[in-house]
Amino acid sequence: AADKGEIDVLNWWTSGSEAKSMGVLQKMLADDGYKMVNDAASGGGGANARTVLKSRIQSNNVPGAAQIKGPQIQQWCDTGLVGNIDQVAQSQNWDKLLAPTIAKGMQCDGHWVAVPFNIHRINWLWINRSVLEKVDADIPASWDDLVATLAKLDKAGITPIAGGGNTWQVATEFDAIVAATGGADFYRKAFIELDQDALASDTMAKSFARLRTIKQYTDPNGTGLSWNHDTGMVVKGEAAMQIMGDWAKGEISNNGATPGKEIACVAMPGSEDTFVYNIDSFEMFQVDSEAKQAGQRAFARTAMSPEFQRRFNKAKGSIPVREGVSLDGFDACAQKAQKAYDKAKSGKALVATMSQDNAEVGAVKGAIFDVIARFYNSDSIKPAEAAKQLAQRVKQAEQMAQL
Amino acid sequence: MAANNPADANDSRTTAPSAWRAMLDVALPKLSLIPTGVASLLFVYGFVAWTIWLSMTKSTLLPTNSFAGLAQYRVLFSLDTWWVSVINLAIFGLLYVLICLAIGLFLAILLDQKIRAEGWLRTIYLYPLALSLVVTGVVWKWLLNPGLGLQHFIRSLGFSGFTFDWLITPDMAIYAVVIAAVWQASGFVMALFLAGLRSIDDSIIKAAQLDGASLPRVYWSIIIPSLRPVFFSAVILLVSLAIKSFDLVIALTDGGPGYSTWLPAIFMYNIGFDRGQIGLGAASATLMMAAVALAMLPMLIAELRERRHDKQG
């Protein structure tokens, strides 16, 4: 039956729920008469997939769609190699279904070139309630509250925060901290507009200082271990909290707890209004045959269909990117996220995450990561110094990108 | 006996001097090297040239031909990550090569003493090479993690003061990488040496024993010097492995803590492909290649020259 068209999809989703969801997509397409070839290349947070994409382009073996995030969508657009799905977007009326910030990201030169799948919230704090009870503390409501609670936990001999030293994990924490410290506008100025003053500002310095505070309450032995391990520690009560995106829910249920119940999901104190989001999206590439173009259209159409959005996002722990999809059967934290999303959208507090490639191109993100990593691993660097470095490295990276 | 030979079988060859066969004798060895030569010219030197060219362009996501002069190099030199990678390579490379050689040779010599279970031991020493680093990296990560692995284990035996936390200490993490890397490659170096040992004439060893040399001395003065070509192979191999060490570091530390265990290969992959700065990645590759070639050149020349000299004899 698969003869109406075909699409070759390059992605790095290979495990568990993600892979199953891709399977669902493949099946839905097949039922419609389209063949989807799943070309998975996991590893390195998408680094391998990005490499494969480049070599496939070099060898003239361009995929129909590839998993590409954030500003990289625009970057690829500049190469003139991308395909066009205006037809689908118009017929499904994507303008209405997607938040404007998000919609903008999927377009280039006024054309739709990419399809979004989901929305993750980054600035979550996951807390083991029973551990807090042990030290007689409440869910922290403010930064100071948080620090006080951390100190208490520390004294009680419980690891306050489970956090690996992986740079992307630290950056995720930093994402939440910056959102909590400077608010959405500051976050946007710094990480999306890359405003030099914002980057070098005192607020940024303060954020760095807070990062160091968090580090002090992090188990050093966690360095290098995966975030799953940290989540497990929280569930088991060996650690009290973790700052992590809402994909942590999967691991929480995996360890026999229910997100929202034993493990509370709260926004990073101070960032309750802000929604730092991570969107996974697929960009189309120019393909020569009609069958392949038809495949691209079907892929985009199906991905945005309510049914797929529900099934996919429920499994993945995110919320649908398409608005107006019922959240029936989604867990408490998802419901909470949806509310936060709605609120942030209207309050213009919806910002793309820096830590997950949604906010800036690779070179700039890399520069930010480098500064964060250096700061995090060397206590002799002062927060203000780090902020200054951040501004400087970001500037250099921007120049490089436009060399 | 000879008289019974069919005279015709070879007479035709003697009488008809096959000049072409003589030429073939001279040409055949060279002809046989052509495939290798062409492949190497194209797939190594051609690509190297291309890389050098890329390093002088503004290439970002994809290679382009927009000339940028030495701008990429200037940026490269300003990056802390680059210098960390380079210094790491120096530390890691040196330790890795030396320790692998030492362990490999040592084990090979011990295994060469008519050991009963030689076959099994050899396989045990070799097997790390067979396992995908994607996974063994995880195991080493656990083992070297103070909270989970050896430190934890030894402390739980009652030695509470025992500390082994290299992996999570930015300044020491590269040494932890060395441990796992040595674990992986030393077995192969052992095999290389063992093969070399097996090619040495027994009677020479006997003669040395008669000369009063102890077994260690026999190895030191006679056998190991005869293994010089093997050393050469092993060093080249290990240096090449060190330069290409990628999977292991990614799996073990993912370059961390921070970027404290980055190596040039990681730098290049990360910068060139993940971050989309191919020009910069190419510049780093070019520099590293040049540096390694320069570092290896004396050894290369010495070895090749020495061999030619021996051959005269």
Place this chain on the structure above:
Amino acid sequence: MSALAIRNVHKRFGDTTVLEDINLEVDEGDFLILVGPSGCGKSTLLNMLAGLEPLTEGEILLNGQRINDRSPRDRNIAMVFQFYALYPNMSVRRNIRFGLQMRKVPRAQQAEIVRNVARILQIEPLLDRKPAQLSGGQRQRVAIGRALARDPALFLFDEPLSNLDAKLRVEMRTEIKLLHQRLGTAMVYVTHDQIEAMTLGNRIAVMNEGRIQQLGSPQDIYDNPVNRYVAGFIGSPAMNFIPCDLVGENGALSLSLSGAGGPAHLPLPEALRARLGAQNKTRVVLGVRPEHVTPAGPSHDSAVDCTVRVVEPTGPDTYVFTQVNEVEVIARCTPGQAPAPEETLALNFDLSRAVFFDPDSDARLA
């Protein structure tokens, strides 16, 4: 107490028995020559003495101490290998010096010794070459040098001069002899060279098929071989063995030899007559060396006329191949006396130097 004692030594490689019940004593200052056909186990025996091959049975004593289980380096033995076994990675100089270094000889002395050895062996210009750059004879000299440099309790030489030219060989032979006289160290020396065997040692052991056939002084073995094997093995060209009948009465026993003409009857010397007569044999094998078969002077009456088949001049002597009693007999002449092929030559057999064997058992009769 003997310097070296070999007691009931056996050696097998798998199923092949190479040495069988070897017993030998080598005294302080002895120079023992080992000879025997190719493959009879000479090298194997030396290897066992040096500790490089395990014994299958038996024991070896060096200066009274059992050394079966002692490692080669603790035996203090120097050996020249038949296959040289030079250290390929070392220059000639270092090859020679290595044993000295191992024995912790002072550096200055090492240099001195190397210089000396190199001079004796005429390899001074080669000291800095690698073994691969040497000719066959040069390698062999280096191998000798390695042993000579040392000061061991026992020297073992395995055909050490086989690749040297005659002139050099004589010189080396003299050097080894001088060395032996100077040091008095016991030596065991394998050679295929008759002259070396006869002149170098004070005792010769003739081996065959893994056993020692005869042990004795060179002259004794040459003159009084215990059996036909030894008689034939020692001496070159080999001894002539002529089966012949004993004729005549006990009182005047004589040998019947027929060459070109009818049978001649050669009377046996007194001493032999008695000994052979006692054995009551009528058919014996006469063993007589070529140098005792010479052209007869004109006044000889018991000469045997023979037809010359081949004449082989070797320089100092010319060998004449003829037939007596239907077997080939070699006679030695001076080049001047040499006849032409097909000529008839009267040969004189010096029976006073002849020996006799049993045609069946090959044992010596007289």
Place this chain on the structure above:
Amino acid sequence: MSALAIRNVHKRFGDTTVLEDINLEVDEGDFLILVGPSGCGKSTLLNMLAGLEPLTEGEILLNGQRINDRSPRDRNIAMVFQFYALYPNMSVRRNIRFGLQMRKVPRAQQAEIVRNVARILQIEPLLDRKPAQLSGGQRQRVAIGRALARDPALFLFDEPLSNLDAKLRVEMRTEIKLLHQRLGTAMVYVTHDQIEAMTLGNRIAVMNEGRIQQLGSPQDIYDNPVNRYVAGFIGSPAMNFIPCDLVGENGALSLSLSGAGGPAHLPLPEALRARLGAQNKTRVVLGVRPEHVTPAGPSHDSAVDCTVRVVEPTGPDTYVFTQVNEVEVIARCTPGQAPAPEETLALNFDLSRAVFFDPDSDARLA
């Protein structure tokens, strides 16, 4: 047309000149012996003939065709290597058969040839062994076997018998000689053995320092060496060289030799007298072989009295070492004539066989 012609051949290894302007012709059916001191370039020359070493200069012709650039396998030459070079991975049988397989000899015939060769070389029981399991002589025989199995245009032998015992050596020598007679194939044969050199070939080339010193028939070289080097090199024990004065008038030239007593004056034979006198020398070097220095009979008047220093019995002969004109002189006696050391012995010098050299240039005078 000569089977093999070597023209102006030079060979250098780096800076060392090993062969210099070698010229040789080997005719169909020739058997050429190469002798020379260790390291003089014999093996190198054979290697070049076989095509295994490139020439530095000159050319080589086989059956009239220039083969400098021809590959070894198209030269159709068989060679026995000084260092055996057996294929260690192959059994003895396969070692011998290898060359036949390469020449596409039918299988049945191969087996036949191997059997034959093995019989001649007495290595039948060893056919299934690997080289490492053989003794020195056995390996050498396999190496010979590999060459004999072939049917080449030229045989090269590099000291093929050096590790064999005397008895076997004589047998092998005979076999090689028979082979040569049967096949008529040209042969070049390196040896250090005087007997082999004298008896095996029809021509000998004496090499020294990379040059050919003399080329001639064995007897010629033995009797008429062109210079002192050749004279001293051929013959064992070596020729005695005695520097001495020529005394007396042209008409009655005689040699002054002093041993134990005062100088004796030995009149020169007629022929020599003329030739030597023509050169107007007063001091010459007398070259006389040991076999021409013999104990003088009682009736001799021109004997030289000498003191015996060392007596060396070798079996057939006994050599007596004495001093004449202050140099060592070796005389040959039969064992029966041998004196005891320190005795005085009257020696007879057979001057009719003597040769004379220039003391300065070492060139032959007469």
Place this chain on the structure above:
Amino acid sequence: MTSRVDPGRRRFSPARLLIYAVLILAAAYYLLPLYVMLVTSFKTLEQISNGSLLSLPSPFTTQGWLDAWGTACTGVDCSGLHRYFWNSVAFTLPAVLISTGVGALNGYILTKWRFRGSELFFGLLLVGTFVPFQMFLLPMAWTLGRIGLANSIAGLILVHSVYGIAFTTLFCRNYYVNVPDELVKAARVDGAGFFTIFWRIILPLSVPILMVSLIWQFTQIWNDFLFGIVFTSGSQHPITVALNNLVNTSSTGIKRYNVDMAAAMITALPTFIVYIIAGRYFVRGLTAGAVKG
């Protein structure tokens, strides 16, 4: 052939006991990670996250192995690793044989048929080994695209052969340096040509180094991930890419360590077998008895 050790001291001398002790200790070092992998692969996920690293599995489960083989996801396809096994075999075997064969031939030429410039040739070949393969990806992709081998087994065979040759040549050449030249001389006089000598004389003598070369190439090619992931796609993927996909969750996926460990062992199985087989050919003294000197 006799022992390297003094014959008198063969049995249980203290020195030998020490040797065994050291060897066993070394084995422990090498085995420790394997032990962890093995026990982990037989544990339940729960035990992995709760228990100690070194503890034995209880309950013992083979679920990890079954999943890894049959049902684990390597992308959309959730049928474990077994499908990818033959992909790997298909390019590993030819590439190993080609590169080892060519390497041996090169080594033979570079030692026994030297010519002016052969050392230079070798030196240049070696320099090529110092370049990180990552740098070759794009030009290689371009080249494969041009010659029509993109995304094909043949393309992978080409890539692996080309980049393996420098190593196999290095191993073989440096081994052949110690093989006496006289053997080649004798064979040439016997009438053997260039290839015959290689085939009949040199190869039989090079068993240990061929084994080393084989082990190296097999391991490198079988375990290669980079070229596999870049130059093939989807169902063409070699087993390592499948393993990687199985093991490497995106940053948002969940890890099943027992399956990961089992998958790693399954992936490594062919290599183990190669090691065990190849190891049997490490025999002593192949050139013994060839030449004196």
